[in-house]
Amino acid sequence: MPLNATDSTAERALLVTVVIGQPGRAMSRGAAQARDAAAATSNLHSAVREDDSRLVEFRELVISAGAGIAGEVVQRRPKADPATLVGSGKVEELSATAASAQADVAIVDHDLSPTQLRNLENALPCRVIDRTQLILDIFARHARTREGQLQVELAQLEYMLPRLTGRGKAMSQLGGGIGTRGPGETQLETDRRRIQRRVLQLRGELEGVRRIRTQQRQRRESVPVPTVALVGYTNAGKSTLFNAITRAGVLESSRMFATLDPKLSAIQLPSRRKVLLSDTVGFIRDLPHTLVTSFRATLEEVRKAEVLVHVRDASSPMREEHKAEVEKVLGELDVLDKPRIEVLNKADLLSEKECASLAAGRGIVTSAREHTGLEALMERLDEELVQDPVLEQRFQIPQSEGDVLAALEAGAVIRDREYEGNLVRMMVTGPASLLGRYRRFRLAVR
Numbered sequence: 001m002p003l004n005a006t007d008s009t010a011e012r013a014l015l016v017t018v019v020i021g022q023p024g025r026a027m028s029r030g031a032a033q034a035r036d037a038a039a040a041t042s043n044l045h046s047a048v049r050e051d052d053s054r055l056v057e058f059r060e061l062v063i064s065a066g067a068g069i070a071g072e073v074v075q076r077r078p079k080a081d082p083a084t085l086v087g088s089g090k091v092e093e094l095s096a097t098a099a100s101a102q103a104d105v106a107i108v109d110h111d112l113s114p115t116q117l118r119n120l121e122n123a124l125p126c127r128v129i130d131r132t133q134l135i136l137d138i139f140a141r142h143a144r145t146r147e148g149q150l151q152v153e154l155a156q157l158e159y160m161l162p163r164l165t166g167r168g169k170a171m172s173q174l175g176g177g178i179g180t181r182g183p184g185e186t187q188l189e190t191d192r193r194r195i196q197r198r199v200l201q202l203r204g205e206l207e208g209v210r211r212i213r214t215q216q217r218q219r220r221e222s223v224p225v226p227t228v229a230l231v232g233y234t235n236a237g238k239s240t241l242f243n244a245i246t247r248a249g250v251l252e253s254s255r256m257f258a259t260l261d262p263k264l265s266a267i268q269l270p271s272r273r274k275v276l277l278s279d280t281v282g283f284i285r286d287l288p289h290t291l292v293t294s295f296r297a298t299l300e301e302v303r304k305a306e307v308l309v310h311v312r313d314a315s316s317p318m319r320e321e322h323k324a325e326v327e328k329v330l331g332e333l334d335v336l337d338k339p340r341i342e343v344l345n346k347a348d349l350l351s352e353k354e355c356a357s358l359a360a361g362r363g364i365v366t367s368a369r370e371h372t373g374l375e376a377l378m379e380r381l382d383e384e385l386v387q388d389p390v391l392e393q394r395f396q397i398p399q400s401e402g403d404v405l406a407a408l409e410a411g412a413v414i415r416d417r418e419y420e421g422n423l424v425r426m427m428v429t430g431p432a433s434l435l436g437r438y439r440r441f442r443l444a445v446r
């Protein structure tokens with residue numbers, strides 16, 4: 001089986017879920033509250049449910065990486081085993097399962113230290129990869145722009161480097177005497193140096209790409225159009241919502257991390273104000289650290305946005321956990337103080353009763369798939385945008401000023417139009433910037 005399987009030759013993956021800690025202990029506060037609310041269920045019950053949802057997410061990740069599922073093993077341990085994560089007894093069992101399932105790769109839904117990875121690879125009859133590598137692989141498949149591809153490659157190499165070092169060390173310990181310094185280590189040294197050179201080269205190229213991007217942004221910002229960024233957990237429906245609002249045709253996919261590169265599109269709000277809407281990369285629990293730093297630049301759109309729209313999958317049993325995770329990343333990006341609108345998406349998958357109880361809150365209930373709730377979202381956006389606020393003013397314009405009339409009609413809402421001779425009087429509701437441009441035609445309020 002090739003190392004990098006393509007879609008047509010899907011690798012057979014053995015899924016290894018390892019839950020460290022007591023049942024229910026690893027939950028976020030949000031999830032714990034949700035659990036307490038459902039007091040009738042026992043701790044163990046909800047822990048099992050949580051494991052289920054984690055397993056579902058894990059399976060989706062594996063499928064998004066293009067692999068097929070050959071088998072699943074779940075292990076709960078009070079503590080991680082430093083040598084193998086799962087403990088030596090379990091390693092034997094894994095090895096047997098991997099052999100009988102004819103797995104090409106065992107994927108562990110946990111991060112593995114260089115030592116753990118090495119020990120597991122030695123014990124199992126197949127390759128072993130951890131959660132970070134899995135996510136990096138999905139990112140590598142989905143990166144479309146040059147910047148995205150450079151970022152992923154850089155993150156992959158940075159992940160690999162300490163793991164090469166680990167193996168190099170083990171080899172030199174193994175040798176340790178004259179004449180035992182084999183070609184293996186020399187090869188590793190060369191590999192390491194080659195990787196380090198490539199890392200430097202990638203950093204340089206990325207800097208160049210980012211410079212261009214910053215210039216583009218600055219040019220955009222010289223015409224002050226506020227941006228609104230859609231943020232949220234992967235698969236929440238951001239791209240579907242983006243398309244429903246803009247009809248821009250961004251890729252929507254049940255695969256996770258379908259969107260890696262931010263997409264921007266201009267939209268007009270009910271007030272006729274224009275804003276730029278940006279679709280961004282999704283977040284996930286335990287996003288590999290290397291990726292968080294790499295994608296920081298891509299998430300610049302989030303940092304520059306005036307308003308954030310947090311899109312949530314209201315139908316997911318993990319929604320509280322997802323929310324906590326998204327807020328954690330927003331905190332890391334230092335944007336928690338921005339106005340934020342909560343969108344409870346996938347309402348079509350909920351019962352009427354559930355929708356009604358959601359609608360009672362501040363969040364906006366939508367179905368991006370069925371295009372419901374979009375108007376309410378647009379209205380809320382109008383309320384939250386403070387830059388370039390909407391004003392209502394009376395204007396008197398000579399009919400000969402066709403350009404002015406056309407500009408106001410395109411960019412504002414006009415009512416109470418009266419004609420007197422060659423003059424038009426009207427109430428205009430629109431963005432301050434637009435109205436300010438034609439203030440010479442303003443009428444004092446009667």
Ligand SMILES: Nc1nc2c(ncn2[C@@H]2O[C@H](COP(=O)(O)OP(=O)(O)OP(=O)(O)O)[C@@H](O)[C@H]2O)c(=O)[nH]1
Binds near residue numbers: 232240367370
């Ligand atoms: N039933 C239902 N499904 C939806 C809705 N919105 C999105 N989906 C589905 O959810 C999946 C994920 O949608 P995307 O729009 O790609 O999600 P995303 O948030 O952009 O995901 P990433 O780009 O991976 O972060 C797709 O299969 C969509 O068809 C909705 O309102 N109702």
Ligand SMILES: [Mg+2]
Binds near residue numbers: 240259279280
């Ligand atoms: Mg998307």
